Amino acid sequence: MADGRVIEVLEDLSQLTLKAASEFAKRASDAVSARNAFAVALAGGSTPKSLYALLARDPRYRDRLPWNRTHFFWGDERHVPSDQAESNFQMAHQALLSTLRIPAGNVHRIRSELRIASEAASEYQAELRQFFRLREDEIPRFDLILLGMGVDGHTASLFPGSEAVRETSRLVTAPWVEKLNSFRITLTPPALNGAGCVCFLVSGAEKASALKAVLEGRTEIDRFPAQVIRPTNGILHWLVDRAAAGQLQCRPVSSSAEK
Numbered sequence: 001m002a003d004g005r006v007i008e009v010l011e012d013l014s015q016l017t018l019k020a021a022s023e024f025a026k027r028a029s030d031a032v033s034a035r036n037a038f039a040v041a042l043a044g045g046s047t048p049k050s051l052y053a054l055l056a057r058d059p060r061y062r063d064r065l066p067w068n069r070t071h072f073f074w075g076d077e078r079h080v081p082s083d084q085a086e087s088n089f090q091m092a093h094q095a096l097l098s099t100l101r102i103p104a105g106n107v108h109r110i111r112s113e114l115r116i117a118s119e120a121a122s123e124y125q126a127e128l129r130q131f132f133r134l135r136e137d138e139i140p141r142f143d144l145i146l147l148g149m150g151v152d153g154h155t156a157s158l159f160p161g162s163e164a165v166r167e168t169s170r171l172v173t174a175p176w177v178e179k180l181n182s183f184r185i186t187l188t189p190p191a192l193n194g195a196g197c198v199c200f201l202v203s204g205a206e207k208a209s210a211l212k213a214v215l216e217g218r219t220e221i222d223r224f225p226a227q228v229i230r231p232t233n234g235i236l237h238w239l240v241d242r243a244a245a246g247q248l249q250c251r252p253v254s255s256s257a258e259k
């Protein structure tokens with residue numbers, strides 16, 4: 001454990017997925033025991049797909065997790081209708097949500113079909129305030145936020161050079177992402193850092209250079225936005241596979257997820 005963060009190296013994506021599922025289950029169980037609800041923000045992209053599929057098919061999770069007490073949110077969303085393949089909601093719906101019997105009110109998706117992305121951001125921010133019963137100046141406390149990291153060190157939709165990386169008051173914002181030629185809707189650093197646990201899932205050799213810069217380089221949040229994730233009163237857990245950890249100098253915790 002270094003400066004409040006845990007870096008665990010797993011052999012490969014399969015082992016990382018097993019470990020992430022175990023972490024997800026623990027957070028869900030603890031949250032429901034404490035508050036009779038589990039508020040989780042899902043990550044987009046491809047890495048978490050295997051986790052969502054495992055939660056949906058493995059009876060240890062499918063049949064035992066408190067799904068009817070679980071409230072699903074998203075860390076970010078693409079500015080596309082939710083029925084499009086590139087939608088983070090659609091990926092999670094297909095891999096996990098469609099297999100669960102959970103109340104419709106437990107799925108708090110970002111309405112990315114709205115023509116104006118900033119309106120979708122404002123609406124989602126209002127939903128967060130309502131669900132977490134927040135006053136204007138309060139921050140939501142997700143029980144768990146899952147995040148990925150891009151090869152450029154971005155996370156959620158906090159991209160290098162984006163003003164969203166330095167947002168300090170809004171909970172949700174809709175930055176224009178030049179390299180993608182599109183808007184995104186994303187939780188901001190304050191909303192992300194309010195979580196009880198933030199868990200990064202990072203796999204693949206193509207991430208090794210960025211991971212070393214983020215974890216062991218100088219703090220340069222505009223170049224490596226993932227560095228802005230530092231929970232104010234929570235756990236920061238990096239689950240990385242051996243390929244992604246290939247350039248790390250530090251001696252992370254190596255573990256095997258297999259029970």
Ligand code: 6PG
Pocket residue numbers: 043044045046047048076077078088147148149150154155156157
């Ligand atoms: C998205 C995600 C994004 C993702 C990283 C890593 O909308 O794509 O929010 O931040 O987590 O780009 O993506 P991979 O897991 O596909 O490498």
